[in-house]
Amino acid sequence: MVKSKWLIAVAGLTLALSLSACGGNNTNTNTDGGTTTNTPDNSAGSNTNAGGGTVDAAAAEEVYKSNCVTCHAADLSGGAGPNLQKVGSALKKDQISQRIHDGGGGMPAFGGQLSDAEIANLASWLEAKK
Secondary structure, eight states: OHHHHHHHHHHHHHHHHHHHHTTOOSOOOOOSSSOOOOOTTSOTTEEEOTTSOEEEHHHHHHHHHHHTHHHHOTTSOOSSSOOOTTHHHHOOHHHHHHHHHHOBTTBOOOTTTSOHHHHHHHHHHHHTOO
16 A cells, blocks of 8 residues: 555656656747848858748747757657657648747747747748658
């Protein structure tokens, strides 16, 4: 009886810790008033996505590392959250943006933590993962 109570307590604590880890941080890493700078020649980490827009890959990777890696892993392979390595094959940029902004399906909302520009850039970067 005591052993089963300990097992339940440990399982509950593990669940609580893993869910709280998916919350990201509460800081906005963007320091320029909510805008993301893209280089015009697509160098220095920028590239063109499938929709024709420019993606600041370095900025997207930084936002990902600061907010997403806990649940989706450094290589986007997933863990507590789903695998994102080919998310662009399943979802369009606006769908990815909405999920980042509003959360859902176990994912917390980041609309209050990330600027619209950060979300759009991250969604473009993820959409290119096919």
